Amino acid sequence: MTDWFIQGGRVIDPASGVDAVAHVLVQGASITAIGLDLECPADAAVIDAEGCLISPGLIDTHVHLRDPDTSGHHEETIATGTRAAAAGGFTTVCCMPNTTPALDSTEVVNHVLQAPASARVFPVACGTKGRAGLEPTDIHELVAAGAVGISDDGDGIADDSVMARVLQDVQKAGTVFMQHCQDPAMTQGAAMNAGAIAQSLGVGPWPREAEVAMLQRDIDLNRDIGARYHAQHMSVAESMDVIAAARAQGQQVTGEAAPHHLLLTEEACLGGNTMAKVNPPLRTQADVQALRQAVADGVITVLATDHAPHPASSKAREFQQASFGMSAIEICLPLYREALIDSGAIDWPRLIAMMTIEGARLAGLEAKGLGQLSPGGPADLTIIDPDAQWTVDTPTFTSMGRNTPFSGRALRGRALATMRGGQLTHATLGDRLDSGIEPAA
Ligand SMILES: [Zn+2]
Structure with missing residues (x-):
């Protein structure tokens, strides 16, 4: 499994009250450390989360x-x-x-x-x-x-x-x-x-x-x-x-x-x-x-x-x-x-x-351990660009259902990546990802 170093995002974990810019280290299926003084392991894939929110x-x-x-x-x-x-x-x-x-x-x-x-x-x-x-x-x-x-x-x-x-x-x-x-x-x-x-x-x-x-x-x-x-x-x-x-x-x-x-x-x-x-x-x-x-x-x-x-x-x-x-x-x-x-x-x-x-x-x-970000807990997290601008385009939906009254609506804010148990299940990270790793599922 890939280890991940998610760098410099605003980590928001309401369960613990954390709201601070930090790095998150994911090893295997778990979060192993959250902090600003972490070293990036040589074999970890790096995600640049500057300007993003890192949420449970x-x-x-x-x-x-x-x-x-x-x-x-x-x-x-x-x-x-x-x-x-x-x-x-x-x-x-x-x-x-x-x-x-x-x-x-x-x-x-x-x-x-x-x-x-x-x-x-x-x-x-x-x-x-x-x-x-x-x-x-x-x-x-x-x-x-x-x-x-x-x-x-x-x-x-x-x-x-x-x-x-x-x-x-x-x-x-x-x-x-x-x-x-x-x-x-x-x-x-x-x-x-x-x-x-x-x-x-x-x-x-x-x-x-x-x-x-x-x-x-x-x-x-x-x-x-x-x-x-x-x-x-x-x-x-x-x-x-x-x-x-x-x-x-x-x-x-x-x-x-x-x-x-x-x-x-x-x-x-x-x-x-x-x-x-x-x-x-x-x-x-x-x-x-x-x-x-x-x-x-x-x-x-x-x-x-x-x-x-x-x-x-x-x-x-x-x-x-x-x-x-x-x-x-x-x-x-x-x-x-x-x-x-x-x-x-x-x-x-x-x-x-x-x-x-x-x-x-x-x-x-x-x-x-769900709904929270804590060292030792499952590496379930979402990287959010709070200001990403996009438009509801129903033909691009992943869901089989395209039924929404919001079709064509201008939106602000988007999940750039979703990680469950240390595996990316969704990623539109572009240059923020330093390797060619594709989402797992
Ligand atoms: Zn109901």
């Missing part, structure tokens, strides 16, 4: 890899989805359970854990069998097999007694429940945010209450159970108040935001633009502002993409019939920069924390 390898705790898929839709695989993740700067992803078959058995957990991949992949397994919301899965067994969280993502668990039982089992198993907050009774046929635009397009309205009601129901149910609870892809301002109140009362509740909800409003759906159709839907400018404020206030602590690749055919339909979701993992870093740093909500160290150690804590990956 990015972690995305909410992606759809669409694998296994016995339906033959071919929307993504673990191989393509993790190559896309690496291109976006990620070394670790947590994949959601709305696969075919659903991720509700140890067999499917093992399939995910054993598949060849360009990033570390940790499955989030179902809370109910077949994600049908009726019968709880064997959560203890799924966690023992390697699931790092429990969710029926794609759907929320609507039945109160089933949800209570799932929360109890999650608490006993010492894992986390990740809820897709959508009350199904309020969202039958819903396609976009309820309001004038939905009315003018003649598509099903999605009320804000559908999110808030399930979130509040869960907080109430969980008060005496005390499970760790995570609210996925938050979209409305009122949800921020619910999470903040629950945290103030000592509940272990975290919230997550996706790039599109931090940047776009329902107006992106005008003209029936199906690329802007997403679950939960894009809301209003006041909601965008509330989510950014919640990031600044620490109410939202985890940034995750909800990367949801789809083939062109499932978007080339009437708005009402088109698929929900956006391919996001390759372009999210500069989108977060625009939404959160350029707006003044947070700075780079906090953004990196929300993309690394916060996700590691959520999914219980901190003990594996």
